[in-house]
Amino acid sequence: MRVRLVVAVVAMAALVVWSVLAAPAATPDPRAQALAAFKPLPAVAASPANPITPEKVALGRLLYFEPRVSADGTVSCARCHQPTLYGTDGLAKPIGVHGRENPRNAPTVLNAALQFVEHWRGDRTSVEDQATQALVGPPSFGNANDREAMTRLAAIPEYTRWFARAFPGEADPVTARNWGRAIGAYERTLLTPSPFDAYLGGDEAALSSEAKAGLAAFMQVGCADCHDGVGVGGREFEKFGVAEEYWKATKSAAIDKGRFDVTNRSADLYVFKVPSLRNVAMTPPYFHDGSVATLPEAVRVMARVQLGKALTEAQVTQIVAFLDSLTGTLPADFVTLPVLPAGAFQPAAAP
Ligand code: HEC
Numbered sequence: 001m002r003v004r005l006v007v008a009v010v011a012m013a014a015l016v017v018w019s020v021l022a023a024p025a026a027t028p029d030p031r032a033q034a035l036a037a038f039k040p041l042p043a044v045a046a047s048p049a050n051p052i053t054p055e056k057v058a059l060g061r062l063l064y065f066e067p068r069v070s071a072d073g074t075v076s077c078a079r080c081h082q083p084t085l086y087g088t089d090g091l092a093k094p095i096g097v098h099g100r101e102n103p104r105n106a107p108t109v110l111n112a113a114l115q116f117v118e119h120w121r122g123d124r125t126s127v128e129d130q131a132t133q134a135l136v137g138p139p140s141f142g143n144a145n146d147r148e149a150m151t152r153l154a155a156i157p158e159y160t161r162w163f164a165r166a167f168p169g170e171a172d173p174v175t176a177r178n179w180g181r182a183i184g185a186y187e188r189t190l191l192t193p194s195p196f197d198a199y200l201g202g203d204e205a206a207l208s209s210e211a212k213a214g215l216a217a218f219m220q221v222g223c224a225d226c227h228d229g230v231g232v233g234g235r236e237f238e239k240f241g242v243a244e245e246y247w248k249a250t251k252s253a254a255i256d257k258g259r260f261d262v263t264n265r266s267a268d269l270y271v272f273k274v275p276s277l278r279n280v281a282m283t284p285p286y287f288h289d290g291s292v293a294t295l296p297e298a299v300r301v302m303a304r305v306q307l308g309k310a311l312t313e314a315q316v317t318q319i320v321a322f323l324d325s326l327t328g329t330l331p332a333d334f335v336t337l338p339v340l341p342a343g344a345f346q347p348a349a350a351p
């Protein structure tokens, strides 16, 4: 009896010692580590400056798909930010009004509202500002001024009613500012929850073991130093070319000076917004000039140019598997095209 008791006590003591030695202190929980660097998506990208209302979102959705506001009647937001291409157009550089080429690649509109500024060079403060300025962008909608654009819209009677509903109490609601607010409110709903969000929320099975290894590599080699937060990017500006000149790795045809051309400060030479990597697997080609065709190559370029590192092929495959887990579900009211109000396009007065 006593012998058995001694054996049991010794065994229990051994178990305690073993469990203390094998305690997980040396291997921190990968999900807790990921939660320190990233955040799951919210339901909407709320903004105190532009509260989301169902009326604004419904109008914004119509306007997003509306080509009759452009100078040649063919350009809507959806031309360059197509639903089936995850809010991009698949081109290195989009073609806008009158066949004009844009100077840079079109990033996705999905989750774009979560970023701290918009455009590669951060020269738009918000999605509302971006949409408003697009009206007069020479290679986008090509209107001479806001009034020309709004005259075209107001010629479609149903829009006057839509704007009045979305902006109640305003004497003349069909304005470029309200166009930006309505489209901005719609964009603030265009978020795409992904397997990575499910993983951050506690679903261990949401990521494959390859994607988990890729997440660990992404954090360990230093990608998450720049690509972090809720967008896995979209929070800061950084120089493209920390370790070497970017165009040597991307083989860019022309050299874009980035934010320097916006601020004229030498510290901004070759500086770009760190892009959000959500849905990045679905939005080739890559970089501000669309110079790199595939995601594995974009990952290699990043490691080389930003971190001065050569990744192993296994690391590239794992990181790409992690980036695949950032591909989310497309919003239903994005993939289904709306029925636009009836009315003819008003061509510009002869110049
Ligand atoms: C002719 C093509 C074209 C049209 C039309 C167009 N865009 Fe874009 N969009 C672009 C390009 C190119 C950029 C990148 C510009 C830059 O960074 O210099 C861009 C950038 C953006 C961004 C910033 C994304 C980011 O990650 O920085 C948003 C948001 C956006 N567009 C929304 C819209 C909306 C909304 C409309 C309609 C009002 C619109 N776009 C119309 C081509 C287009």
Ligand code: HEC
Pocket (backbone or CB within 6 Å): 120, 218, 221, 222, 223, 224, 225, 226, 227, 237, 238, 239, 240, 242, 272, 273, 274, 275, 277, 280, 283, 285, 286, 287, 288, 289, 298, 299, 302, 303, 306, 307, 319
């Ligand atoms: C020092 C900051 C920094 C680090 C570190 C960094 N990036 Fe980037 N990343 C950027 C910037 C800035 C851009 C935009 C470059 C451009 O096109 O002008 C970018 C662009 C990208 C793109 C292209 C996105 C698109 O839509 O075209 C991918 C993919 C990417 N990074 C992945 C990674 C990976 C993977 C790592 C780690 C190996 C990494 N990045 C490390 C700053 C960084």
